[in-house]
Amino acid sequence: MSDPVAVSRKLVAVFAADVEGYSRLMGADEVGTLKGLTERRAILDRLIGQHRGRIANTAGDSVLAEFGSAVEAVQCAVDAQIALAEANAGLAPDRRISFRIGIHIGDVMVRAGDLFGDGVNVAARLQSIAKPGGVCISGTTYDQVRKVLPMTFVDLGVQQVKNIHQPIRAYWVSAPSEPQAADPALAAEADALPPLPDKPSIAVLPFQNMSGDAEQEYFADGMVDEIITALSRFKSLFVVARNSSFTFKGRSVDIKEVGHTLGVRYVLEGSVRKASGRVRIIGQLIDAVAGTHLWADRFERDLVDVFALQDEIAGAVVSAIEPKLLQTEIANATRRRTESLTAYDLYLRALQQFNATSREGIAEALRLTKRALELEPRFDAAAAMAGICHMQRVLFGYAVDPQFERNEAVRLSRLALSMDDGDAEWLADAALISAFMVGDCESAIEMADRAVALNPNLFLAWHCRGWSYRIAGNPGEALRSFERAARMSPVDTRLHLTFAAMGSSLIELRRFDEAILAAKRARRQSPSYSASYRCLASAFAHLGRNAEAREAAERVMETDPTFTISGWIARGGQENSKVQIEGLRKAGLPE
Template sequence: MVGYSALMERAEEATYAGFERLKRDLIEPSLSRHEGRLIKTTGDGALAEFASPLAAVRCAVEIQDGLISGRHGFKMRIGINLGDVIVGTDGELFGDGINIAVRLEGLADQGGILISEKVLNEVEGKLDVGFEDRGEQQLKNIARPVRAYAVRSGADSPLTERIGVAPALPDKLSIAVLPFQNMSGDPEQEYFADGMVEEITTALSRFKWLFVIARNSSFTFKGKAIDIKDVGRRLGVRYVLEGSVRKASGKVRIAGQLIDAVTDAHVWADTFERDLSDIFLLQDEITTAVVGAILPKMLRAQIVTATRRRPENLTAYDLQLRAMYQYSLATRKGLAEAIRLANRALELDPRFGFVAALASLFHMVKVILGFATDPQFDRKEAIRFLRWASSVDDGDPQTLATTAMVSAFMVGDYESSIEMIDRAVALNPNSHWVWLDRGWVYHTAGVPEEAIRSFELAMRMSPLDPMLDRLCVGMGMALIELSRFDEAIAAGKKALRHNPSFSATYWCLASAFAHLGRGAEAREAAARLLELDPAFTISAWIARGGQSNAQLAIEGLRKAGLPE
């Protein structure tokens, strides 16, 4: 940060608050979009690590452009280097690779980016920006001189404009949230409409697997007649969310629609109306509703696209999407294919933490559903991939949530699993996936009340989720432990309507029916369970993991006549 000490001396509180706002609104979302990892902050600066030099330069350009076009009032210098580092026990990085980046940052122009020759060799020709040779620099405490290059653009244009008028679509899900239209007829209500867009953009940016265009770029379209295809092309995104806000008579109505910018097809549309009592609570509630509604829709559309793509053109992200589709089938063959696809994705990108977590999940589900011919092997594989995911990415909430659930089922470390899942919720309270996993963790740990609350939140966020059967079964099993058998049956029947071939549904129904003395229905559910899982026995089911606290469920299965 340029002149930070002087700014603090003049207006300490305002400077501190402004810098924190800058980190929240610009720096952290940019890091997330470009898969950067914040290592530490130093009061007036920050150190971050990236998977590639290209990602680092793109992120730096976006941050500097955001400072130019925004109203933050700060200037920054950025230095970028490529080199080996030493990872400390607390995750901090050390070594000459870091020291060179720090020294380059100190030599950069105000509002500029200075890179080492190693970085230039990796990014030259891949970005539509120029590089000015600053010659060899003798850096403090660095033995050999380092050749440095300044990233430059045209005199009157931001750097990002020169990276490409029509950037290619990223491999992962991508979205821009356009300014919402103020329909209230009151110019003073403009702040509320803009605030809603900022809240939704921030919530979406917490999903690491989602590429979200920064507010500064989206707001260049404010007040203009737009063509969605043109917006998608210019911003390089597949999906565009637009909407309107109307406030009147103590109520607010927000209408939103999600559009596929490539095909111009409407993917989702809905209207939300709330009492205008607590403005901040209202923004949180609507943000959760919108984000929870659109994400499954986008993901489902992206999975369909990936499954149609030619195998030779697949990326690690495409393989992840295909694996998730196979997993959703909840079949022996589907899980085997999901594991194969996840392994292929990790061969392409060994640092893809979420895929490692998915591989761990797939092996766990093989064991739980009785599909494993060698349960000990799959259990060990689940734990191996769990550790893999944790070692490469312990800060992504979705990865954290998945590993927490696997830990609860396969390791039985409930205290650690609860700590992990609650940290995942704190990192991203708008993820229905995280709340779903939290429900299973708490159910497995023997806390059914908290499990039900989590499942209810997950369902509220994604009422039409493709894997609703998992959620309903989890809800039903937790309800059984509270002796709410009628409600458990309702949850089981909902799961059945969604997927009649999911064997776990029949655990829930057989037990709940038996507890209510509905013997014929209990036996029918038990028979269907044995058709889908012929090797099922109560003792084997307990040994598979995660059922040690399901005492009433176990009692119900015995009453239903299932083999011991």
């Protein structure tokens, strides 16, 4: 007689199915739901048996089965959803009993016939990602079935799901065509669902009016309008239009369903409360595919000028979530398998390397952007980044052939603008290259001012405007732009560049103590960034703090071993850094 507590292990295709909205259905009609569930379980059980599967665990509305073949498991799941859709035909949408199915190949523990372990947990998480009436499979399952089954697979990217340490690559599955007997309403709905765009995609839902005053509804709606408009200025984002987002107004929604319906990965929701001359906005950003919270914050202001307040809070919300979206997309890209890379994946990986501003990071960013341009020669974002990489190799002393790098920076910048001369990011990049590589400060300022006008919420626009004015010899205006950039994106990974630039501007204004504080902030964020130590060496020397100036000068040479003052000037853009250069000489750095 077998031991009922004995545990064995085996590798199987785990099939997890669960009814969508089961509690709601039972609350509305217990008898009818139980009868419908029994009928559908008979269909599911029959098909599992026909495809040589074994039902292991069942509880309420859920079914867990194992298959020796991934092909049989996926074919069974698709056949089951077609048969279940037929059973739902003719029923009102709120009476349909629809299953979600997830499949994963994994190692499981078996005890008394029941399945346990990570393989089961992953299948269950995939089931939760699936659409009602849909099938979601893991990347390992996809690898086994993609060349065998004549089905459509939609790549959902890498998913970070609850209580699973390693991220999971997921795919939606559908049959190549739906049978005539299937519910036409469901088929039309499935066909109409838009795919996820190949860049960060977001919908902003109507904010809830928490003021207890229906008359204040206009303010909450206006707040969302401002946020959508501000987000729409970022060409790197796909933003769903207001009319689509507002179809969910006044409804209790499932965020995953919002994402499915609108074809977006991220959803921003929030609330507005006005009382006693104050307004409080609470916002939260959700990954609609994984169902996880990425960010939440509260903004509170005095209610003085309503429209100015809407602009201010919209800017604050956008400045907080845009870097978070980008960081999440970069993290997703770095987890994707190499063979599945697209031009956009290469661009995201390049961005991660680019932000490090190290010799190796810039070289790798340049390699990745060039690969992206080989795949997509008209990829403006990759062209713009490649241009900035060439510029930085000159400015940071990494260039073997500085003139070639200068020419490439200008060429790639013009290529990006030729594809879209109204993009704030490409204008900002072009302004920087014009100022540093060409020395045309008038053109740089004109482009930087246009970039800020096009997207006043863009960190890069303010940062590049600051440098355009700084190189033109106006450190006061430059400082105001750098301070605005720092306020725009307080958690940006590139802030060490801005803080060091602030330090440089403050030195030219002879505000040496403040320059030291700014340079130390840059150093804390990026200890290997040489510009921080140049600022410190110069400012300390001007203040007569010679020991600290010499220590900072030593760090300049450690981070930039070939540094000379004349070489730094020759790299470009330092003609109006007379006070800083004077301080570098006092600190003892080589001429």
